[in-house]
Amino acid sequence: MSFENQQQTQTKLEKEQLNIGFIPLTDCATLAVAKEKGFFDKYGLDVTLSKEASWANIRDRLAYGMLDCAQMLATMPIISTLGMGGWKKETVTSLVLGVNGNAITVSSRLYNELKDINPDFDKQRPVTADTLKQLIDVKKAKGDKPVTFAHVFPSSTHNYFLRYWLASSDIDPDNDINLSVIPPQQMVTNLEANIVDGFCVGEPWNQSAITNGSGHVLITSYEIWNNAPDKVLGMNKEWAYSNPNTHAAVVKALIEAAQWVDIKENRVETAEIVAGEKYINVPVNVISPSLTGSYQYHQDGDIIDIPDFNLFYKYTAAFPWHSHAAWYISQMIRWKDLPNTMDVKNIIKDIFWVDFHRQICSEMGLDYPVSNSKVEGQHLHQWDLASNEHSILMASDTFFNGETFDFS
Amino acid sequence: MKKLNVTIVDDDSGRSIILERALKDAGYEVVAILSSNDNLLLHIEEVQPDMIIVDLDSPSRDSLESMRIVTQHNPKPIVMFTNDTDDSMISEAINAGVSAYVVDGFNEKRIKPIMDVAIARFREFQALRNELKKTRNTLEERKIMDKAKGIIMDQRSCNEEEAYKILRKLSMENNKRIVEVAEQIISITGALSN
Numbered sequence: 001m002s003f004e005n006q007q008q009t010q011t012k013l014e015k016e017q018l019n020i021g022f023i024p025l026t027d028c029a030t031l032a033v034a035k036e037k038g039f040f041d042k043y044g045l046d047v048t049l050s051k052e053a054s055w056a057n058i059r060d061r062l063a064y065g066m067l068d069c070a071q072m073l074a075t076m077p078i079i080s081t082l083g084m085g086g087w088k089k090e091t092v093t094s095l096v097l098g099v100n101g102n103a104i105t106v107s108s109r110l111y112n113e114l115k116d117i118n119p120d121f122d123k124q125r126p127v128t129a130d131t132l133k134q135l136i137d138v139k140k141a142k143g144d145k146p147v148t149f150a151h152v153f154p155s156s157t158h159n160y161f162l163r164y165w166l167a168s169s170d171i172d173p174d175n176d177i178n179l180s181v182i183p184p185q186q187m188v189t190n191l192e193a194n195i196v197d198g199f200c201v202g203e204p205w206n207q208s209a210i211t212n213g214s215g216h217v218l219i220t221s222y223e224i225w226n227n228a229p230d231k232v233l234g235m236n237k238e239w240a241y242s243n244p245n246t247h248a249a250v251v252k253a254l255i256e257a258a259q260w261v262d263i264k265e266n267r268v269e270t271a272e273i274v275a276g277e278k279y280i281n282v283p284v285n286v287i288s289p290s291l292t293g294s295y296q297y298h299q300d301g302d303i304i305d306i307p308d309f310n311l312f313y314k315y316t317a318a319f320p321w322h323s324h325a326a327w328y329i330s331q332m333i334r335w336k337d338l339p340n341t342m343d344v345k346n347i348i349k350d351i352f353w354v355d356f357h358r359q360i361c362s363e364m365g366l367d368y369p370v371s372n373s374k375v376e377g378q379h380l381h382q383w384d385l386a387s388n389e390h391s392i393l394m395a396s397d398t399f400f401n402g403e404t405f406d407f408s
Numbered sequence: 409m410k411k412l413n414v415t416i417v418d419d420d421s422g423r424s425i426i427l428e429r430a431l432k433d434a435g436y437e438v439v440a441i442l443s444s445n446d447n448l449l450l451h452i453e454e455v456q457p458d459m460i461i462v463d464l465d466s467p468s469r470d471s472l473e474s475m476r477i478v479t480q481h482n483p484k485p486i487v488m489f490t491n492d493t494d495d496s497m498i499s500e501a502i503n504a505g506v507s508a509y510v511v512d513g514f515n516e517k518r519i520k521p522i523m524d525v526a527i528a529r530f531r532e533f534q535a536l537r538n539e540l541k542k543t544r545n546t547l548e549e550r551k552i553m554d555k556a557k558g559i560i561m562d563q564r565s566c567n568e569e570e571a572y573k574i575l576r577k578l579s580m581e582n583n584k585r586i587v588e589v590a591e592q593i594i595s596i597t598g599a600l601s602n
């Protein structure tokens with residue numbers, strides 16, 4: 001009997017039937033694959049994946065125990081634990097479900113206005129918001145309606161990426177533009193109807209705007225900050241405490257699924273799975289570009305090779321780095337969603353369970369980082385990270401504006 | 409007391425009409441019924457309802473959560489009132505598939521009666537829907553039974569009653585529902601004839 005099988009028989013699951021919530025987005029891939037390729041089965045779990053209509057639904061149904069775990073935005077466990085906006089429920093995560101995966105898209109109309117100011121404004125990538133800043137100033141002087149951008153949830157990762165990108169070009173997201181929240185699946189319709197001029201959203205909705213010609217991608221979240229977490233597996237802290245073996249089994253199944261998805265040859269099949277009716281329910285050709293890393297910024301543009309557009313396991317993608325969480329909290333403080341008197345270190349330690357993650361990796365015989373944080377923005381190329389056993393090949397963690405973020 | 413203004417957001421027009429009538433009967437003013445495709449944020453800014461009742465499965469909930477960004481009028485989900493209101497009421501609401509948002513300063517005692525009406529109507533509607541589903545299933549099951557009986561009648565050259573007895577016997581022997589046995593017979597026959 002292998003070590004792994006021994007482990008499985010030794011640990012008794014507190015719960016076998018699980019409800020796991022997800023939002024139909026490309027980076028629900030690990031969950032879908034764990035279900036469809038039998039990784040949950042392998043660990044004795046009978047999982048029902050519950051397609052939810054909103055992040056608010058995920059939060060509420062998780063808090064009230066109708067879901068055991070859920071795909072959450074990487075910022076959501078922080079939001080729920082701290083009760084940002086009034087709602088408070090201690091939430092934890094030991095696993096990142098997806099890294100990168102978003103982009104900022106603008107309507108063809110806004111894109112042409114930007115081109116009028118500077119025909120070469122998007123020639124060099126990553127594209128800054130400098131030309132957008134010029135356009136906003138022109139509109140302001142003329143007394144035109146301000147530009148409207150949308151993202152997907154208050155305090156979402158998208159919100160902070162969008163703000164970070166805008167503010168780097170001296171655009172004040174609270175005063176120079178309108179910001180609103182629109183559900184991902186309604187983004188493209190709103191762009192076509194000129195209700196919004198641009199948005200920051202996950203795939204497949206950017207590629208959907210490219211495919212139907214209604215928008216142009218200006219910058220991907222990968223370019224804004226290389227390899228930042230976007231989705232995590234969230235659960236109530238009390239659930240994690242009372243179901244440690246089940247928690248471990250879920251994470252193991254999902255790590256195996258993530259490894260499977262990150263094998264290049266499996267990406268097409270992954271796209272076919274998540275495109276299905278049970279998941280996103282859109283044509284597979286809208287899903288493939290981001291998953292196979294052949295991305296388009298324009299409908300008639302070149303296909304650009306971005307192999308890491310969606311990552312799930314490679315380069316420690318699944319590890320809940322404290323420096324990643326700290327950056328998000330720094331942005332929450334920057335935009336006054338949180339007071340700057342927070343005990344950030346302890347909050348992060350409570351929410352992002354690195355030791356639990358390491359324990360799982362150790363039981364699975366996998367390498368894991370021994371540090372909780374790294375200096376973000378310092379690595380411009382691939383590098384080697386010290387781990388428990390071998391060194392781990394890491395990818396760049398650059399910010400598009402060259403900043404670094406040190407949380408230590 | 410001023411009549412409370414309620415907006416309903418529900419893509420199921422049948423249910424929203426029933427809910428509207430019930431709320432009106434209970435003395436509330438329903439100012440609008442919207443679907444997910446309507447511009448919710450604009451409506452709320454213009455009409456400023458006291459309470460918004462939303463289908464839990466409406467994606468518009470995330471937009472509602474963001475109201476503080478676009479306007480001073482700031483509706484909050486009722487789940488945020490759990491410290492002060494009846495927690496089981498909210499749990500019941502989520503179970504029934506209904507969610508609600510109320511504006512700041514809203515008297516919490518006034519939430520419950522409206523939620524009671526909404527929960528009751530959502531439940532009623534769910535029950536109706538389940539009933540319909542059951543009826544549909546029963547009809548389909550009858551079709552499956554008839555087909556399986558036809559196959560048995562052909563193969564055994566027996567009449568319908570005897571075919572039914574065979575099905576029932578198989579069902580008892582295998583500890584399966586009759587309709588499951590019927591389905592098996594149909595699929596096996598289908599596979600053999602291919």
